[in-house]
Amino acid sequence: MRKQSSTNLENEILINGNCDMAYTLDLIGGRWKPSILWRLAYGAMRYSDLRRSLPAVSERILILQLREMESDGLISRKVYPEVPPRVEYQLTDLGKSLEPVINILTDWGSENRPGSEKKRVRCHMLLP
Amino acid sequence: MRKQSSTNLENEILINGNCDMAYTLDLIGGRWKPSILWRLAYGAMRYSDLRRSLPAVSERILILQLREMESDGLISRKVYPEVPPRVEYQLTDLGKSLEPVINILTDWGSENRPGSEKKRVRCHMLLP
DNA sequence: CGCATAACTTACATTTATGTTAGTACTTGA
DNA sequence: TCAAGTACTAACATAAATGTAAGTTATGCG
Known part of the structure; x- marks a missing residue:
């Protein structure tokens, strides 16, 4: 489970919501x-x-x-x-x-x- | 600093040493x-x-x-x-x-x- | 009955990635 | 003299990813 709020999570959301490349990487990067x-x-x-x-x-x-x-x-x-x-x-x-x-x-x-x-x-x- | 030995590290090495895709992802995935x-x-x-x-x-x-x-x-x-x-x-x-x-x-x-x-x-x- | 198989789940533990805060050395411009 | 700029480093702290070991459910098979 992830924290409800943390700088880490906020940054992830910020980046995945603004960078198409980062979004793709997030899906296949595990x-x-x-x-x-x-x-x-x-x-x-x-x-x-x-x-x-x-x-x-x-x-x-x-x-x-x-x-x-x-x-x-x-x-x-x-x-x-x-x-x-x-x-x-x-x-x-x-x-x-x-x-x-x-x-x-x-x-x-x-x-x-x-x-x-x-x-x-x-x-x-x-x-x- | 990473641990010298751990299953986690061994798996990373195993994958990056055998999968070209994973290797590329590792370089750009931060x-x-x-x-x-x-x-x-x-x-x-x-x-x-x-x-x-x-x-x-x-x-x-x-x-x-x-x-x-x-x-x-x-x-x-x-x-x-x-x-x-x-x-x-x-x-x-x-x-x-x-x-x-x-x-x-x-x-x-x-x-x-x-x-x-x-x-x-x-x-x-x-x-x- | 007791074991095997499939596809998991749970509780716990460790490792790695990411973030916070303060401090450094040096010089220039006010 | 004092603040500001530059490109960091160090010590510390937290969050997330990954790993371990055991247990679960249901049934068929010997």
Whole structure:
């Protein structure tokens, strides 16, 4: 939970309300959000598969990132009433519209990241 | 100062070392970095002018953001041996190469930010 | 029965990012 | 002499992001 009022929050609101670039960055800037976007770019995934493909992230944090992306309208969450439960996440149209943004961020990183293979490699599907 | 070792830091290193997109986001993602990039896009600025154009940021934080951008190679810092001191900041070639990245982040935000004027407005030069 | 699975939630703990306040050295102009 | 300007730094304080570990619910399977 965030504080109701703080200089920190006020500044965030000020910037996101006045800077289109900062607004975009705010939506995609979480620690695991690029990895999630990259995976969902190939199609819907269920929670357990997302989780297995990201062994370094804890359940709580993964859920937090997914919830934020859902409430920002980037992904949708579909529950199948089965047992055991099945929940699938996929990009919304808004999420898909990020494709050129993701591409250019990736290209710039590929050009300039020290140690980059310069191969337009995005997030590795299986992080070590 | 960061801890020498923590899961948090390890994950950051893991991601930035494997995801070009995350690497790029890491360089431009600080609270005031979009505002600074936007201002310096027009040319060099001295510290006091940068500061006056950003009344909401504290001196410490502004310096921190500038130092990070400098150490990441996005901006350069030039000291003129005068009295009173004069220090000018400007984009390096690497910083200038971010222009298309900044444009597309801005365009996406302009299209999708609630309350956006849809006018390709970037960071306002003078935040309220 | 007891264990496994799925998709979480809760309570707690730590790390990192951001912000506040005061102070520094130096010189010029009033 | 005294305030003002310049570009900071230091010590301290708070807020936010991220991480850990265990528990929950419901059912099928051996």
